[in-house]
Amino acid sequence: MTLAARNNILRLGLLVAILLVGLYAATVYYLLVHIESFADVLGAVFSNAAAISTPSIFGSYTDTGIFLSLTVVVGFTGVFAVIMVKSLSRYFRKTTAPEVFFFLLCLLLLVPDMMKPLQLVLLDLSLSPAYSALLTRTLYFSLSFGVFSLFAASLFVVGIEHQRGGIVLAVILALSVGIAYVIPVDSLELSISMSHRVGSQNLYRMVVSVIAGLTVLNFANASLGSGSRDYIVLAGSAGAFLAGRLWGFWSTQVWEIIGATALLVLGAVIFGIRCYNMYLWK
Numbered sequence: 001m002t003l004a005a006r007n008n009i010l011r012l013g014l015l016v017a018i019l020l021v022g023l024y025a026a027t028v029y030y031l032l033v034h035i036e037s038f039a040d041v042l043g044a045v046f047s048n049a050a051a052i053s054t055p056s057i058f059g060s061y062t063d064t065g066i067f068l069s070l071t072v073v074v075g076f077t078g079v080f081a082v083i084m085v086k087s088l089s090r091y092f093r094k095t096t097a098p099e100v101f102f103f104l105l106c107l108l109l110l111v112p113d114m115m116k117p118l119q120l121v122l123l124d125l126s127l128s129p130a131y132s133a134l135l136t137r138t139l140y141f142s143l144s145f146g147v148f149s150l151f152a153a154s155l156f157v158v159g160i161e162h163q164r165g166g167i168v169l170a171v172i173l174a175l176s177v178g179i180a181y182v183i184p185v186d187s188l189e190l191s192i193s194m195s196h197r198v199g200s201q202n203l204y205r206m207v208v209s210v211i212a213g214l215t216v217l218n219f220a221n222a223s224l225g226s227g228s229r230d231y232i233v234l235a236g237s238a239g240a241f242l243a244g245r246l247w248g249f250w251s252t253q254v255w256e257i258i259g260a261t262a263l264l265v266l267g268a269v270i271f272g273i274r275c276y277n278m279y280l281w282k
Contacts, residue, residue: 001166003094006101009169010089010108017082017111024075024114030121031071041123042067045190066192069254071117073261078114080265081107088272095279098165102153103275106241107268109146112138113249116194129187136187136196140204141180143249147208147215148172150238154218157231179204192252205246212242233274241267 031038042064085107092100115135122132152168160168184199191197198204219235222228244264251257 013108081110099153106149112142133185133187145176157222237270
């Protein structure tokens with residue numbers, strides 16, 4: 001993959017991300033304008049979640065602060081990702097390091113989470129459950145693609161040829177689309193995390209957790225092979241980022257949502273700063 005092609009992919013990704021920010025703003029406006037019906041729909045979601053949950057956490061599902069916190073946090077995370085990718089892509093526009101490119105892709109794949117509040121709008125409009133299920137598939141696609149992208153970045157630091165960037169991108173794109181397409185989605189059961197229940201969810205969580213662990217190990221191995229402490233920092237920051245990403249995606253309590261986001265942002269900032277120091281610092 002040429003440098004020009006990578007820059008064009010990032011520009012296209014930023015354009016799509018900005019459109020999603022606009023969709024998020026429209027969603028929030030709709031929810032504010034239709035506050036009465038919004039409250040009814042949200043209450044139904046909470047009641048359903050409480051009915052299928054264990055009694056020990058029943059009370060946590062009756063607090064609308066969970067949804068409000070989720071809405072604010074995904075909005076903040078999406079805007080943070082757009083700003084960070086826009087800033088870093090300008091600095092790295094002449095840098096050929098594929099690990100930087102895949103890290104920026106990973107950041108861009110945070111933005112689709114801004115569509116989570118749209119689930120309430122789809123319910124309020126009484127649209128076909130197929131649309132809501134499609135949105136859940138989109139969320140799982142972005143989660144898979146993001147985790148695989150950072151894993152791809154770690155592969156390049158342990159020895160994969162830089163010329164393989166296009167092939168690696170095609171493979172992780174195909175894997176992410178395949179997972180989102182085949183994963184069973186229960187369109188009648190919406191979680192408070194604003195994604196539908198999916199089949200084999202425990203297996204999916206295990207797989208992405210293993211991929212996240214391998215990502216951290218790859219960066220750590222790169223440090224052992226090169227003797228550079230920079231990769232140890234990348235390993236730690238990648239671990240924090242992925243832990244926050246996976247934890248936050250399924251969070252159902254306010255403190256979990258905030259804690260996961262703080263971990264994600266911290267990992268992303270440290271990873272970006274370390275990449276800047278490694279490739280651009282003179």
